[in-house]
């Protein structure tokens with residue numbers, strides 16, 4: 001195989017950006033071979049935007065078409081594991097948008113089908129290709145700052161307007177989205193947090209539902225974490241602050257790393273070393289890595305087996321907040337699902353009141369990348 005014939009299911013805001021990047025030849029190794037959206041109007045407009053690309057309204061039809069070797073899943077989150085399972089069963093490689101799903105139990109079938117198929121299961125956790133985060137990971141893994149003692153990640157610059165939440169009937173609801181900032185924007189940062197500092201053994205969270213917007217789900221959350229070696233951590237995120245920050249501090253017993261404003265500062269033995277961020281396109285990096293993994297066996301940057309950790313963290317944070325108590329990281333996923341189902345049962349059906357077309361993005365936007 002010289003290149004991978006790829007299909008995209010869910011061609012909304014981000015699916016459209018991926019589609020144009022591949023269509024325009026920016027993602028070497030991938031050929032845009034089919035598109036699928038179950039919204040009739042969107043499917044029709046795709047035929048004009050991508051005249052030579054077959055368009056489907058049902059994902060199974062696209063998967064069965066024989067036109068594609070791999071699939072990008074860019075629908076609302078609840079569908080991600082369902083479509084991934086179907087794709088693995090038909091022998092396709094899968095690149096899922098984040099999060100992998102809304103609740104970890106929903107991934108069981110997808111992982112089982114993947115194992116049976118032997119195909120790749122990758123995730124669009126594009127911030128894993130940011131230079132500063134990767135540098136921090138290398139430093140921590142090498143022991144440059146010694147044993148980790150404390151960390152604090154404040155990622156409050158995911159500002160979103162009420163119009164954003166109103167732009168899709170699924171957004172900001174338990175039924176359609178299954179969570180707020182923790183499940184939609186912060187998965188990138190929860191992933192980086194655990195990628196560098198490891199998984200905590202227990203956590204205590206407070207999720208503030210509808211604090212800044214007229215939405216059901218949380219638009220602000222604080223998580224406190226305890227680690228096996230006695231270290232502690234904090235993770236704070238919000239979509240309600242217009243001038244929020246992106247600051248990550250990692251303290252070890254031999255040094256300290258501070259990442260903010262596009263700079264990583266390492267403080268060690270009384271010496272300060274600074275590194276600057278570089279312009280990068282994380283989405284394209286993940287797309288190219290996915291192609292290279294299929295074609296040449298390159299190691300996946302964000303395999304689903306690792307991406308599941310950020311979902312455990314967000315699920316755990318919700319459960320802790322709802323139970324108003326500390327919980328162990330091996331919390332009962334069934335108990336979490338019982339709580340979630342209660343939220344879904346009380347969730348209202350929302351009408352979209354913004355022109356969908358206004359939101360379709362034709363290129364990657366700064367708002368999805370590492371924003372300092």
Ligand SMILES: NC(=O)c1ccc[n+]([C@@H]2O[C@H](COP(=O)([O-])OP(=O)(O)OC[C@H]3O[C@@H](n4cnc5c(N)ncnc54)[C@H](O)[C@@H]3O)[C@@H](O)[C@H]2O)c1
Pocket residue numbers: 009010011012013014015036037038039042057059074075076077079097098099124125126168183184368369
């Ligand atoms: N990695 C990133 O930086 C990034 C950025 C934005 C969004 N996302 C993720 O991408 C996903 C989509 O987000 P969005 O903002 O593009 O949403 P969106 O609502 O703009 O687009 C979703 C599209 O999927 C279609 N769809 C829904 N259910 C479908 C189904 N069963 N079959 C086929 N099509 C279906 C909808 O009609 C819509 O066009 C979310 O999971 C989100 O978290 C990731």
